[in-house]
């Protein structure tokens with residue numbers, strides 16, 4: 532087990548990648564706190580799946596775009612489990628939309644959830660880790676989209692580049708406290724975030740065709756990379772980015 536008796540906090544942990552990461556963390560021996568926005572029954576399913584691994588789980592609802600959500604999430608986790616060892620910044624949205632008529636509100640909301648949310652949450656988790664004095668690990672779910680663009684993602688890709696940049700700067704700011712900060716860059720993973728976009732068979736076939744490993748990703752494909760970066764196996768890894776994309780990024784021709 533890579534994370535025996537560690538406490539892991541995950542934003543956006545009720546569905547998709549965050550939910551799969553929560554279960555993997557539990558499989559690796561950790562207790563888990565998930566945040567989500569209206570997680571409802573999905574959050575309850577994640578709690579059950581973590582408990583099935585013999586670990587504890589709490590769910591705290593809140594919009595990561597609001598600074599007060601971060602303080603409340605960390606406080607609830609400390610109250611339940613006594614500490615924070617690992618923080619995974621995962622919550623995100625991607626409302627696909629063309630560039631030329633992008634509504635200002637869609638741009639603003641995407642920035643606030645994906646980037647400001649990651650900032651507030653990372654800051655709150657890091658403050659708790661510094662207070663504890665034992666170091667820690669922070670992993671942000673960035674994206675292959677931090678490196679390459681998307682016609683209908685002009686509001687989204689800058690947030691994913693920003694999240695990785697946040698991890699790089701935090702690696703420097705927090706290194707003296709023994710806190711490591713890294714990013715995981717998933718390729719296209721089948722979740723609710725792209726359900727509508729990939730409902731178009733032509734788009735889905737095109738995306739699949741770009742991937743040397745021959746398939747789109749599943750949420751479970753991301754858990755191992757996060758567990759590695761969160762664990763002592765990665766004790767000398769900070770400010771790094773790990774692509775988990777089936778080879779899509781390097782596939783020029």
Ligand SMILES: NC(=O)C1=CN([C@@H]2O[C@H](COP(=O)(O)OP(=O)(O)OC[C@H]3O[C@@H](n4cnc5c(N)ncnc54)[C@H](O)[C@@H]3O)[C@@H](O)[C@H]2O)C=CC1
Nearest residue numbers: 543545546547548568594595622623674719720722723724
């Ligand atoms: N699915 C994909 O192909 C990829 C996803 N990502 C990133 O992975 C992360 C998770 O995405 P998926 O699992 O695919 O999406 P999803 O839509 O399946 O899950 C999103 C999660 O974030 C939560 N969430 C959304 N807005 C929130 C808010 N304002 N406050 C708190 N929680 C909120 C939801 O409650 C849910 O738990 C996102 O940051 C996304 O950008 C990165 C690369 C690829």
Ligand SMILES: C[C@H](O)[C@@H]1OC(=O)[C@H](O)[C@@H]1O
Nearest residue numbers: 625674676718719724725
């Ligand atoms: C939502 C998209 O399908 C997904 O999000 C990302 O970050 C990936 O690059 C995919 O485009």
